[in-house]
Amino acid sequence: GQSLEQPSEVTAVEGAIVQINCTYQTSGFYGLSWYQQHDGGAPTFLSYNALDGLEETGRFSSFLSRSDSYGYLLLQELQMKDSASYFCAVRSTGFQKLVFGTGTRLLVSP
Amino acid sequence: NAGVTQTPKFQVLKTGQSMTLQCAQDMNHNSMYWYRQDPGMGLRLIYYSASEGTTDKGEVPNGYNVSRLNKREFSLRLESAAPSQTSVYFCAGQGSSGANVLTFGAGSRLTVL
Numbered sequence: 001g002q003s004l005e006q007p008s009e010v011t012a013v014e015g016a017i018v019q020i021n022c023t024y025q026t027s028g029f030y031g032l033s034w035y036q037q038h039d040g041g042a043p044t045f046l047s048y049n050a051l052d053g054l055e056e057t058g059r060f061s062s063f064l065s066r067s068d069s070y071g072y073l074l075l076q077e078l079q080m081k082d083s084a085s086y087f088c089a090v091r092s093t094g095f096q097k098l099v100f101g102t103g104t105r106l107l108v109s110p
Numbered sequence: 111n112a113g114v115t116q117t118p119k120f121q122v123l124k125t126g127q128s129m130t131l132q133c134a135q136d137m138n139h140n141s142m143y144w145y146r147q148d149p150g151m152g153l154r155l156i157y158y159s160a161s162e163g164t165t166d167k168g169e170v171p172n173g174y175n176v177s178r179l180n181k182r183e184f185s186l187r188l189e190s191a192a193p194s195q196t197s198v199y200f201c202a203g204q205g206s207s208g209a210n211v212l213t214f215g216a217g218s219r220l221t222v223l
Contacts, residue, residue: 008150030210042215042216045211090210098204100145100152102151102152103152
């Protein structure tokens with residue numbers, strides 16, 4: 001089976017940098033992705049890592065280490081609008097289904 | 111270009127009633143998914159369809175059935191609703207890019223009394 005672990009909540013102030021970690025266990029591996037979800041909204045895709053290393057998309061970066069079964073999402077220059085839940089997700093090789101972690105709620109304060 | 115459209119947005123059922131959640135996508139996605147989201151539980155996969163005519167169970171399929179009517183439509187049916195099925199349901203589609211990029215519908219909030 002597959003399982004993912006993320007912290008349940010992270011708090012930070014505007015302008016700061018925050019890192020949300022994700023560790024996973026899966027038989028086979030086909031990439032780690034990140035989604036953002038605002039309260040009352042639908043999840044939206046943020047980032048995807050198939051290989052080890054850092055992927056940067058504007059203020060957001062995502063990192064993957066396949067040998068450690070670990071990844072993180074890095075959010076820089078935090079803004080109030082970044083307050084949301086963030087989910088990591090994995091898909092095993094050969095499987096179409098995408099399994100999500102339980103999510104990390106990020107609270108950004110002024 | 112609406113993306114992924116779910117109906118209804120809200121529904122209240124009594125225990126034992128049946129209903130179907132409808133999902134349609136206009137993004138030519140091959141794969142489609144139904145997830146449920148409960149507080150503190152994240153998104154849990156109910157069923158998915160890798161292509162037209164195929165469906166497979168996810169993590170929590172009990173109490174649900176699905177139909178992939180054609181490439182555009184993927185419906186979720188509750189035959190005999192139970193209070194434990196009170197949740198927010200999301201439909202999603204995935205293209206063939208190879209990345210784990212799902213496009214989600216706006217969600218359907220279901221309450222079973």
